[in-house]
Amino acid sequence: MGAGRKAQVEFVSANPSGPITIGHTRGAVMGDTLANLLTAAGYATEREYYFNNAGRQMEVLGKSLKARYLEMLGEPFDFPEDGYQGQYLRWIAASVVYEHGDALRG
Numbered sequence: 001m002g003a004g005r006k007a008q009v010e011f012v013s014a015n016p017s018g019p020i021t022i023g024h025t026r027g028a029v030m031g032d033t034l035a036n037l038l039t040a041a042g043y044a045t046e047r048e049y050y051f052n053n054a055g056r057q058m059e060v061l062g063k064s065l066k067a068r069y070l071e072m073l074g075e076p077f078d079f080p081e082d083g084y085q086g087q088y089l090r091w092i093a094a095s096v097v098y099e100h101g102d103a104l105r106g
Helices: 022-040 056-072 087-100
Strands: 006-010 044-048
Touching: 006 022, 022 044, 056 087
Parallel strands: 006 044
Antiparallel strands: none
């Protein structure tokens, strides 16, 4: 059917600034399944998977987590104006406090 024609499937454009959702998981399964079907049908299939783990998003995530960490310690903090507001950051900050106490506040 595909006769060697090219097909490209992009899926799971993951963003590490938030928790994984059922939608991310479903997209991964569906994208990989579609790519497998295209390959089975004779297409020269390329898979694209994007993972943004650098740049501005990670900087904002780090600043947001630091603010929540300081908040958990009862320290003064400035929450970034464009910071991530998700409850998951409080959970992560609590686990950092549990594991490291105030050793990382500097």
